[in-house]
Amino acid sequence: MPSSITHLECSLCGASYSHREPMRLCPDDGKPLFARYDLAVAARTMKPSNMAGRQANMWRYEEVMPVEHLTSVITLGEGYTPLMHAQRLGESLGMNALYIKDEGVNPTGSFKARGLSAAVSMAHQLGQMKLTMPSAGNAAGAMSAYAAKAGMEAHVFMPKDAPMANQLECVAYGATLNLIDGFITDAGKLSTEAADKRGLFDVSTLKEPYRVEGKKTMGYEIVEQLDFTVPDVIVYPTGGGTGIVGIWKALDEMESLGWIGSERPRMVCVQAEGCSPIVNAYRNGEEFAEPIQDPHTLAAGMRVPAAVGDFLVLGAVRQSGGTAMTVSDDEMVTAVSKMAGYEGVFAAPEGGATLAALEHLLQTGGVSSDERVVLLNTGSALKYLDVLGAASSASS
Ligand SMILES: *Cc1c(COP(=O)(O)O)cnc(C)c1O
Numbered sequence: 298m299p300s301s302i303t304h305l306e307c308s309l310c311g312a313s314y315s316h317r318e319p320m321r322l323c324p325d326d327g328k329p330l331f332a333r334y335d336l337a338v339a340a341r342t343m344k345p346s347n348m349a350g351r352q353a354n355m356w357r358y359e360e361v362m363p364v365e366h367l368t369s370v371i372t373l374g375e376g377y378t379p380l381m382h383a384q385r386l387g388e389s390l391g392m393n394a395l396y397i398k399d400e401g402v403n404p405t406g407s408f409k410a411r412g413l414s415a416a417v418s419m420a421h422q423l424g425q426m427k428l429t430m431p432s433a434g435n436a437a438g439a440m441s442a443y444a445a446k447a448g449m450e451a452h453v454f455m456p457k458d459a460p461m462a463n464q465l466e467c468v469a470y471g472a473t474l475n476l477i478d479g480f481i482t483d484a485g486k487l488s489t490e491a492a493d494k495r496g497l498f499d500v501s502t503l504k505e506p507y508r509v510e511g512k513k514t515m516g517y518e519i520v521e522q523l524d525f526t527v528p529d530v531i532v533y534p535t536g537g538g539t540g541i542v543g544i545w546k547a548l549d550e551m552e553s554l555g556w557i558g559s560e561r562p563r564m565v566c567v568q569a570e571g572c573s574p575i576v577n578a579y580r581n582g583e584e585f586a587e588p589i590q591d592p593h594t595l596a597a598g599m600r601v602p603a604a605v606g607d608f609l610v611l612g613a614v615r616q617s618g619g620t621a622m623t624v625s626d627d628e629m630v631t632a633v634s635k636m637a638g639y640e641g642v643f644a645a646p647e648g649g650a651t652l653a654a655l656e657h658l659l660q661t662g663g664v665s666s667d668e669r670v671v672l673l674n675t676g677s678a679l680k681y682l683d684v685l686g687a688a689s690s691a692s693s
Contacts, residue, residue, distance in 0.1 A: 301339040302363045305330040319423045321504050330506040332363045336553040345525045353377040355514035363510050369422035371447045373404035375414045376514050380522040386639035394669040401677030408675045409439035415511030416500045417443035425498035429491050431484035434463040434597035441470035454484035462680040502537045503606040509543045516547025529668040532565040534647035536601035538610035545613035563619035567654040569594030570623045579621035584608050595626050595684050596646040628653035630688045648674030
């Protein structure tokens with residue numbers, strides 16, 4: 298693999314570590330580590346004019362992916378998802394440049410495939426063949442699928458109210474599923490304990506350095522699919538925030554590669570009313586977020602009461618001139634129907650949340666109708682049939 302990776306760097310204190318050792322958080326301050334690359338070397342081959350013929354998945358950006366051994370790339374064809382001009386939905390909102398990036402078509406039905414393809418590949422390269430993670434849903438399914446593909450052992454710690462699809466798929470992929478009577482934070486503690494006791498490698502998001510490398514490819518794709526320009530606004534449904542952090546990292550890398558200049562999209566972080574630690578911190582002018590005590594929302598991917606990368610999400614939102622806001626579960630469900638009816642995209646509630654947020658922003662003037670806006674539909678509604686079914690029978 299022509300990876301130009303050079304080392305790992307702490308996203309807070311800047312300390313350097315080797316990418317040839319299995320690493321999790323920075324040993325000094327407990328903050329996420331980022332993979333760093335020699336982007337001058339990468340730029341020699343990774344030119345806009347060289348991209349057209351490459352493989353139609355996220356490994357097309359191989360120079361800025363961390364895996365060095367081709368035999369360790371564990372792929373199910375994730376990424377290079379369509380960026381669709383949402384013409385009818387846009388018209389209904391008075392917009393002519395609305396786009397939906399449809400991550401629901403990824404393997405395992407969500408964009409978690411990107412992060413876990415990268416993390417499982419790096420675990421494989423580093424000889425870590427037994428994985429564990431806490432997950433409220435889609436991440437566990439993705440880890441289990443990539444572990445199956447790689448012939449690795451997978452252990453999942455999942456709150457028992459996770460969508461049925463996520464429980465079933467983990468078992469089908471051969472993972473050991475531990476259902477927890479508690480929140481994702483409780484599942485996290487049990488996963489950490491299991492990792493310590495049984496020598497498992499914990500791939501919790503941003504607590505290992507490579508899931509964000511997979512998710513950053515969404516940023517590369519958006520820019521490539523817009524002919525090497527940046528949109529005005531990207532709306533992102535935020536749980537742990539790995540996607541927003543990844544896209545922001547990709548934009549910096551693309552500036553160094555000469556793909557774009559210093560212009561940036563305004564990053565909009567959307568959270569659920571019942572679980573909005575990052576929005577609260579944004580409103581209070583804080584750099585780090587206070588954990589939420591009783592998180593509740595039907596959007597399992599956004600039910601994350603505390604995120605280790607909180608300061609990175611807040612940094613991206615503030616530096617970009619974006620904003621952070623909440624939407625209700627009812628608004629998400631209504632928006633899911635609207636996106637389906639206008640665009641033929643059956644979005645996860647998290648994807649619906651981006652449309653609900655956009656509607657608010659158009660009303661308040663936070664977004665103007667002539668701007669180029671990308672909504673990230675992070676998953677398929679087909680993973681949430683039980684949840685959406687319960688929501689529609691409750692409201693009728
Ligand atoms: C995990 C998840 C999210 C939140 O992603 P983060 O990058 O952790 O913020 C959003 N939508 C879906 C469908 C998810 O599975």
